[in-house]
Amino acid sequence: MxxxxxxxxxxxxxxxxxxxxxxxxxxxxxxxxxxxxxxxxxxxxxxxxxxxxxxxxxxxxxxxxxxxxxxxxxxxxxxxxxxxxxxxxxxxxxxxSLDGVPDPSQDTPIGPEPDSISPELARALAQLPAAQREAVELVKLHGLSMQEAAERAGTTAGALKVRAHRGYRKLRGLLEEMRTDP
Amino acid sequence: MSQRSTDVLVAELVSDLEPVSRVPQLRIPAFGLLAGWMSLAATVSIWPGAQSVGTPDFLPLFLGIGVFASGGLCSALALCIPGRERTARIGYALCGVGAACVAGVALTRHATFPSASLSYLAAQTMHDWICVGLATIFAVPFLALVLRFGRSAWVLRHWVVSAYAGIGSVSCGAMLVHAICAERCAEHALGSHALAPIWGAPLLLIPAYLALRRRSLLPRRVP
CATH class of the missing domain: 1.10.1740.10 (RNA polymerase sigma factor, region 2, helix turn helix motif)
Structure with missing residues (x-):
């Protein structure tokens, strides 16, 4: 063949x-x-x-x-x-570089905390696909480790890494767009 | 991503399929480069004062630069097509042989240099920068030919191809300069002719890289 x-x-x-x-x-x-x-x-x-x-x-x-x-x-x-x-x-x-972020308690609520993030970031986050938004929120906003975040999202650490990475990239693009065209 | 998304991708690629014209065989751009070099050599041979053949170590240096040039261009062309790594490795080996030949001449001349060091050669080159400049100018048509081929093919490592195309084409130019230069001094020939790729190729690296990156990612379709 x-x-x-x-x-x-x-x-x-x-x-x-x-x-x-x-x-x-x-x-x-x-x-x-x-x-x-x-x-x-x-x-x-x-x-x-x-x-x-x-x-x-x-x-x-x-x-x-x-x-x-x-x-x-x-x-x-x-x-x-x-x-x-x-x-x-x-x-x-x-x-x-996330190793220095303090480990949050297990009962941290899932989802963004509107008071702790800028309105610009909240707007950009809302535009991300649900899976990427969840990955970014768990890792960046709640400071969970990849493994913990993956357990909460019901997926593997590898898959969550990819989602988070894509989310960061898209988020960066959205924030740049907002800055150039407010 | 899942097996299902791979299936979807396969279906999309199949639906996007159009006939394409194949990239030419490697020997075609190689013959083009050789023909270009010979026509330039014929032109410069009628240059007034083109009689540097009597310079000490003319032939070993000429051959050394020539082998180095063919190695660099061979690698650059081969790296434009996937699966031609073996040809590229032959090019690397030729570069090594050419460099060894030039180094051999430098070592035999070592004792006669007023100050036998790279800084001396660099100072010599600055003094006779016109030869390096001419070698770089002569390199442009060779570089353009390699880049034209690269843009129509599929370059996997743009920086590597740009670097080899640069050193190969400046070496081609240096061969011509070596043949026409009236300065009958071995130190000058080493510093300004044999080492011309070291000074000239970095000047061409970024333009070559940008020209390669500008290529369309889509294959040429049959008209």
Whole structure:
């Protein structure tokens, strides 16, 4: 079956949607194994697999049928994994800075405390998707550790990290927008 | 994200599929670079005073810079296409051989330098900066060719490709300068010709990086 991947890819380059779908579906399990062997975060692994599929789609014109397919796809996969590991490293450094925040009691109410945050931040928080808002509130406003926040949100620490990270990024964009266009 | 969202993504990618034209084989831009270098060499050979062949150590330095240039350009081109790491590694090795050749000349000349140090070579280069400037100017067409290829391909590491394209193209320029320079002095040839990539490539690094980053992320569609 692997020998057909190159053929399917060259057919996809010509616009054959059936061959392309067959190829992508055949690649997903192999890419999942490849990424999971290198990343321990299940959620991040799924994100990386999706990034590889996107990169494959954008770089599909660089595949040449006379050359083997696997070194081509593994080069894309390897680079996506390296990018993800770099981002994780930066994120971990960022999350370590929360260690100094005092640990709140277990009965801290869930949800933002309107008196303790600025109206601008409250407005921006309200615009976040519910899952990201919850992650940001638990970690940043209530100072819970990732593990505690994940238990409260009913998810894993890895998934909560990703949600919080996306929430921070979106929040930063929203606050910048508000400052430039009050 | 879940298996379901991966399925949705696959469906979206399939629905977005359009025919694309393949990126050319690596040997095509490589031949382009060689043809460009030969036409420039033919032009500069009729330059008045192009008779530096008698300079001490002319040939080993010329070959050293040439091997270094081909290594840098080979790596830069190979890194524009996923899965060509082996070719890129051959380029790295060529860079090493070229650098070793230049270092060998420097070591044999070491005792004759008035002050055998890098700071001496730097001072020499500042004195004869015109050679470095010319090498950098000659580098621009080679760099443009590599960047043109890079923009149509899929660059995985923009800084690395920019750096190798910079040192490779400035070395190409330095070969030409080495051939036409009237200064018959080994120290000058080392400081201003062989080390030209060290001074010239950083000048081209950021423009090259910005030119590569500006590329469209979408593959070229068949018209």
């Amino acid at each position: 692997r020998s057909e991947w190159g053929l399917w890819m060259s057919q996809a380059q010509a616009g054959d949607a059936v061959a392309y779908e067959r190829l992508l579906r055949a690649l997903v399990p192999m890419l999942e194994r490849f990424v999971r062997a290198r990343l321990h975060d299940q959620q991040a692994a799924e994100d990386v697999v999706q990034n590889i599929l996107l990169a494959l789609h954008r770089a599909r014109h660089t595949y040449r049928p006379e050359r083997p397919f696997q070194p081509w796809i593994f080069a894309i996969a390897r680079n996506s994994v390296i990018d993800s590991l770099r981002k994780q490293k930066v994120r971990r450094r960022f999350e370590q």
